[in-house]
């Protein structure tokens with residue numbers, strides 16, 4: 001599923017190609033994809049996209065028309081993609097929404113989702129604020145080290161579960177939680193409150209390093225991830241622990257990588273991620 005790095009890659013392309021553009025048409029093929037605000041969708045025609053941001057794994061479009069501002073929040077769920085028309089050959093069956101921008105370089109943007117777990121919400125300012133407050137924890141890339149320490153230090157549950165909970169940190173999913181914990185040499189079941197200050201600092205650094213490297217590599221294309229222009233991410237080639245059960249640890253430990261079935265499959269090296 002698209003996690004923080006993949007959604008950041010999508011965000012960067014959307015900003016370049018349709019940021020500032022005016023929405024000419026907003027076609028809805030499956031109305032149940034619009035979870036909230038379906039009756040307001042006509043308003044968006046003729047509005048200008050004045051900002052696009054990311055919250056966790058969701059994208060928020062700010063649309064402006066005649067002094068009014070409304071928002072569109074798009075969740076991609078397990079399999080959702082935003083695709084420019086130029087990259088959408090073979091994807092037509094599961095396109096649920098289409099936006100057109102006649103004056104932009106990329107004149108058509110599709111929202112595609114074969115499994116329909118993704119949702120789109122149309123909100124006014126008050127409701128988008130309530131929604132984001134309720135739904136998303138802090139962003140891992142803008143969180144300070146002190147704030148991170150305070151949160152981890154108070155955690156009695158398993159660290160992997162903490163990282164995956166979108167109300168704590170918004171944006172990390174199973175791929176990056178595994179890669180981050182391995183990089184920091186911390187067992188997925190460790191309780192946050194049992195970690196030393198140095199270990200929490202290592203975890204913070206690993207989180208930043210892994211997420212930023214993944215963004216630079218265009219994200220991870222496990223299954224079907226594509227950026228809006230159709231390019232695949234390359235970071236899956238740098239995964240060292242995710243789905244590597246039975247393979248040797250890249251640090252040269254004399255053991256192989258094991259799998260736990262908790263928190264949607266955890267992969268770990270029993271030597272360099274010892275449980276504390």
Ligand SMILES: [Zn+2]
Pocket residue numbers: 249250251252253269270271272273
């Ligand atoms: Zn190891």
